[in-house]
Amino acid sequence: MLGGIRSGKSAYAEALVAGAPSVRYVATSAGGEDDPEWRGRIEAHQRRRPQSWTTEETGADPGRLAAVLAEAKPDETLLVDDLGGWVATLLDPANQPNDDVATVAALAEAVRACAARVVLVSPEVGLSLVPATPVGRAFADALGTANQALADACDRVAFVVAGRPAWLKTAAAEPGIVTDLQAVEATAPLPAPAQVTIATPVAAPVAPAVAAPVAPAQVTIATPVAAPVAPAVAAADPGEAALPVDTVIEPGMDLPLPDSDSGPDARDRLERLDLPGAGVGVLLEAVEFAAATQSTAAPRPWGPVRVLLIDGSHAGGATAGADPAESGRRAAQAEAGTGALAQLAAAADADIAVVRVPASGAMEDGPVLDEAGVEAGLRQGWELAFAAADAGREALVIGACGAGTQAAATAVVAATTGAEPVAILPRVLVPGGRYDDEAWMRRCAAVRDALHRIRQEPRGAKDVLAQLGGADLAVATGALLGAAARRMPVLVDGPVGIAAGLVARDLSSQSRHWWLLADAGRDQLVRQGADVLGLTPVLDLGLDLGEGANALAALPLLRSAIALASALPVHPALLTAPGDDGLSDAADDEDDEDDAAEASDEAFTEPEPRGPGPASA
Structure with missing residues (x-):
């Protein structure tokens, strides 16, 4: 998982392994005792990790990371975060002299031979300016070399920008790690719930309807x-399978996820609706949540x-x-x-x-x-x-x-x-x-x-x-x-x-x-x-x-x-023709918007300037 600073690469890597039954988090950063800001970053990562994960620190010894990979068992999942800290420790004068190229090659070989599932997080330094100091240039060169070697050793490579992954290298699906590219979910949505009608008195306060006691409560x-x-x-598709009620509740249990695309689609759709103002403000969060949990860009309010x-x-x-x-x-x-x-x-x-x-x-x-x-x-x-x-x-x-x-x-x-x-x-x-x-x-x-x-x-x-x-x-x-x-x-x-x-x-x-x-x-x-x-x-x-x-x-x-968000039609200015009912789905939305833009371009004529002014090409 490559990405720049604050790109969301770590959070995305953690999401990839969220369904694994056993995760070992390998932390590579060293120091921070005298840097409150850096220590705060480390603590934020620690708070975000589930308590069921185990953590192993390798910051003091760069050679330890390859040993951890070699010792890993087939049923384990390792999340290494990140290679930037590992390279910084490798270049530390306390660890020199050292054949850095050989150490990087040994790490890449350890990844290839590792029996466990491994996800590595690393900063991408190739898009920034060349550092102004010799130390900075040495770090960028070493990290770039390490990223190339590890990308060659890994089955999949993703580049994360603004929290969104772009997959640069792909392979067959691997159990325990789910990517949006594979679009795989271990558990399908549930069947429609049974229809139950409860009579509610109107004239007087309602007497409570008592259900049979359920032990132990x-x-x-x-x-x-x-x-x-x-x-x-x-309702959900009746043909889809449900988790049984007697499912074992234990750490690492695999549950379904909401649809990751419907929320952003609902946000985009809302921008084109016939709202009298600028939108629903902070309530957009609720619209996106409802869209994701209902797997539709046009969610309906809960009943x-x-x-x-x-x-x-x-x-x-x-x-x-x-x-x-x-x-x-x-x-x-x-x-x-x-x-x-x-x-x-x-x-x-x-x-x-x-x-x-x-x-x-x-x-x-x-x-x-x-x-x-x-x-x-x-x-x-x-x-x-x-x-x-x-x-x-x-x-x-x-x-x-x-x-x-x-x-x-x-x-x-x-x-x-x-x-x-x-x-x-x-x-x-x-x-x-x-x-x-x-x-x-x-x-x-x-x-x-x-x-x-x-x-x-x-x-x-x-x-x-x-x-x-x-x-x-x-x-x-x-x-x-x-x-x-x-x-x-x-x-x-x-x-x-x-x-x-x-x-x-x-x-x-x-x-x-x-x-x-x-x-x-x-x-x-x-x-x-x-x-x-x-x-x-x-x-x-x-x-x-x-x-x-x-x-x-x-x-x-x-x-x-x-x-x-569900009931309003598209704004008339975005319709392709009078009487158009609006957009039926996200694809129609995009087509109508493109057509409106093309029509607007054809109808626009640049006015002739009045009086002196800058000459135009």
Whole structure:
């Protein structure tokens, strides 16, 4: 993977190996201790990598890279990032005298002989000016020689510009590495969900419709009084295969990805529509997301939505300042169709599935959940997402109302991203609009003690859930994975949704492409976790209505933008003839635009100048 500075080559290389069951990240850069800016770049790369990947540092010894390739096993995937750091170390005076050409040749031979799958990232220096210093010229010459040797040794070579790859050399498809050139997905889209009709009373508040309990959690589905239903999203091809509901949930699981072309196509299409102004502004992000998840350049707004409201309590310092009965009251409100969440759900054509999960232990004292509880929670969430899809729900919203969930989410985010807990733990707000700073300090102490307790423990996705997250985060994580398996978009919202997203990403990196962050609210935890996940908030409303409620409040606005992108015709100035209905697809759009441009060129005549002026050729 070749590319210039900030070209997106590293991110694209990481995406290539996202579906591999085992990835070893080989870091070649050395130093940075005295350079905060360089150290910040390294840390940004570290935060972006899934926790399930292993990392090997070879910066101190350039010869070590060839040895790592020689030792690799056939079932491994190696991501080497990058050769620029390797060449810089090779040319370091501390490693001279050395036959640099022979070392480069040995590395190329090690790549050819490597039994594992290997992806190498390298800067392209051939497009810049010749460096002004002897050291700079030596580096450019050495890196250019290395790039040529490695390009000859590799099966495929891509040049990345502005995040988009241009494939310079191709070969047959290779298992575990998927390129847009191959257009291969391991899992096909799902069949259309079963049609389910739910009668909704109009004159009186809706009595909750109770579903059968699902072990180990208790699930109640309440249908608030609904607003007019938005147009339904087109169903998937019934002939396409679905992931089975009994799929094993484990690190490295392979889930489908949204269509990478439909989002940019929707952006291009929107520029030609008959909008009275300059466009939909920041809501373009929602239009592109809907287009990618629906695999069409003309997405339609989501129809009925399901809110998973997870009620699970924690013990110990995580619940400092919390009323133990408050979470139960909120859950009961949602079931009865009252309260803020139910009111917003009624306006957004959403029902609410209240999921009561077993209580989790005190994180500062020991694991909050055993291994069986983690597996049960993941399975529960996975099945809840499948049930929502089968019931005709077209999007999912994750919410939580349990005591101690914010502290548990803080601990998970800190453990997976390296964030400082005191910087991201939300303040404790008690009834009456008063902040309880003493309770906040007790929660901080519980998170600090928990992180200290697990400092030498494994940090795999399921380990984090068992040690810190608990049953509610396990259910939320399973729901995010299940929604991705069913190609269902998810509006993540609040600390629990973001923390569960970080864990779900480490189980399947493809899953994060199915999530949309409508509004980050005022929580630093949400903003920092979203940044690591690569989720940019569509809106900046600063909402703080509670988990799930923020997304429901923004949902009608998102639907409106998507509806405009779907329903509006092309602008008359871009039509080929009067009465033209507009563009039926992206190809027709381009043809009409070309025809309009040609007609415009033929009709244009340069006016004769009046008075003296510069002579023209």
